[in-house]
Amino acid sequence: MAWNEPGGNSNNQDPWGGRRGGDRKGPPDLDEAFRKLQDSLNGLFGSGKKRSGDDRGGRSGGFGLLGIGLALLAVVWLYSAVYVVDEQEQAVVLRFGKYYETVGPGLNFYFPPIDRRFQENVTRERAYSKQGQMLTEDENIVEVPLTVQYKISNLQDFVLNVDQPEVSLQHATESALRHVVGSTEMDQVLTEGRELMASEIKERLQRFLDTYRTGITVTQVNVQSAAAPREVQEAFDDVIRAREDEQRAKNQAEAYANGVVPEARGQAQRIIEDANGYRDEVIARAEGEADRFSKLLAEYRKAPEVTRQRLYLETMQEVFSNTNKVLVTGKEGQSNLLYLPLDKMIDSRGAGSGPAAPAASTSASGSDLGSRVSSDMQQRNLRSRESR
Structure with a gap:
């Protein structure tokens, strides 16, 4: 039942603890309400002294609320003023909007709202x-x-x-x-x-x-x-494939060149070595001929006639040993020449032998014939000199 409804005991009871028509009349006392709240707060914080008089209680209650508010503000300010900088971080502090300091890792303190803090990870x-x-x-x-x-x-x-x-x-x-x-x-x-x-x-x-x-x-x-953009991607793909084909052709050409060039260089080096060998051979032969001629000259100065005759015979022997035809002149005053077909004679004599026999018989017959011709010419020369 509501307190202001007629009937019952509630007609004389108000919500502030008084009775209508009793000791208190009218609205409740605000000072008394504040005093009760202050007493309860003082009891919580350990200050339980009773104040004598309503005016003194009201003033102390106002100061108590102000102190509590200031204490709460101090706690909040202290909580926001203390901060921790991690090992990977740094903090820049501005005081009155101007750069004040750069803070490293550790527990630090600043003064908001006078100071402003910017904290960032500088290693990540x-x-x-x-x-x-x-x-x-x-x-x-x-x-x-x-x-x-x-x-x-x-x-x-x-x-x-x-x-x-x-x-x-x-x-x-x-x-x-x-x-x-x-x-x-x-x-x-x-x-x-x-x-x-x-x-x-x-x-x-x-x-x-x-x-x-x-x-x-x-x-x-x-x-x-x-x-490339999607609109022209196909054309770019064709270009890339053509470039790949070009690179592949270059690689094949380089591989072919790597195989041909060393071979050509080897052949060139071989030709150079052959030429050097031929040069050395010609020089050595020329030096040998020159040395032989020098020695022959010394012998010629000692016995000119004998040396001349020997040179003539050696030359004729060398010439006749390399030919298969011989021309023989007649005696002095005769112009008849005798032609001996030695090649046909040798071929007819060695026709029945094997393939290796003709060559051997040819060389042997040629050398014997040359010896006989040379001895015959020597005898003829001796007779001619004796007759003179």
């Missing part, structure tokens, strides 16, 4: 990916995807110099990529030029970031496999 490598269609030097469109790996090298510059350093990194990456791709031909972009492109992009990108003083260091730039 971060990555950023970019892909887009770009125009090459020979006016072809290619899609070049790349990944940039970076880390914070200077936290003060990273926090203070640029509003959004990572956005600046993205813009600088796009600028460096377009500049490098725009100065490279399509063949280099699609094939073996990616490593050189990555090196040039990294160098140019780091130069941009240093100029902006972003505090970012680029550790690696990876240019992935570039490709």
